[in-house]
Amino acid sequence: MTAVVIDGKAFAANVRARVAAHVAKLKEERNLVPGLAVVLVGEDPASQVYVRNKGEQTHAAGMGSFEHRLSSDTAEANLLALIARLNADPSVHGILVQLPLPPHLNAELVINAIDPAKDVDGFHISNVGLLGTGQKSMVPCTPLGCLMLLRDRHGSLAGKEAVVVGRSNIVGKPMAQLLLGDSCTVTIAHSRTKDLAEVCRRADILVAAVGRPEMIPGDWVKPGATVIDVGINRIERDGKGKLVGDVHYTSAAAVAGAITPVPGGVGPMTIACLLANTLTACYRANGLAAPDGLTA
Secondary structure, eight states, X not given: XXXXXXXXXXXXXXXXXXXXXXXXXXXXHHOXXXXXXXXXXXXXXXXXHHHHHXXXXXXXXXXEEEEEEEOTTOOHHHHHHHHHHHHHOTTOOEEEEOSSOOTTSOHHHHHTTSOGGGBTTOOSHHHHHHHHTTOSOOOOHHHHHHHHHHXXXXXXXXXXXXXXXXXXXXXXXXXXXXXXXXXXXXXXXXXXXXXXXXXXXXXXXXXXXXXXXXXXXXXGSOTTOEEEEOOOEEEEETTEEEEEOSBOHHHHHTTOSEEOOTTTSSHHHHHHHHHHHHHHHHHHHTTOOOOTTSOO
């Protein structure tokens, strides 16, 4: 059996097209333009590329894009003052502070200074609590993208056994909450889990989010399972740099029913869901029901 390859690139393009259609409708019918503000502190090269991609995709969707680039020695008080201004700006519906921040800045303090209704990353403690109690919240972009891919693949997820390998606040924990919300039976596993291989083999849905290259081999995968690989790891192979996931793709694809590739699987969904979250925030800020299919 060879697994169906889940094309995250094509699915993300579809999400972006749906967002753009809603943006155009908001402009035409209500003279509203969803706006996303991205704050980048310092010169981290990977962050700069990511912020540039976000800006391009925000523009392409017809949204307002506000970029704030600050030097790496920016004082915490100045960053918090900028966030306060963005919180108060009605043209800004989403605020994202690019992580990691320079070490002298307290990331938790900065994230929790963002208005929860504008927290399109879904990292604010209020949004974490709302998600954990099954209430309407802003949902972290990568887990939201994974959920969209799983719903597209399976329709209903009710009753499926899901194993999430990884317990980060950014992916593992919110992913588990979303799967619980869709009536899966959920196990969160991690590096200290006893007999991790056996736990993984139970999964109808296996989500790998540990940040360790090719840690999960094919013989840990239940035949016919859906494998969602969140990992993006750069390794050296045959003298060349290569991107691989947390799952050993070749061996897992021989067993799984469906699998996301790396690159081209979960990765493209993250920015697409950031745009979807900004659109949702704009709808909610104006007392309108957010469109179906773009939220959890």
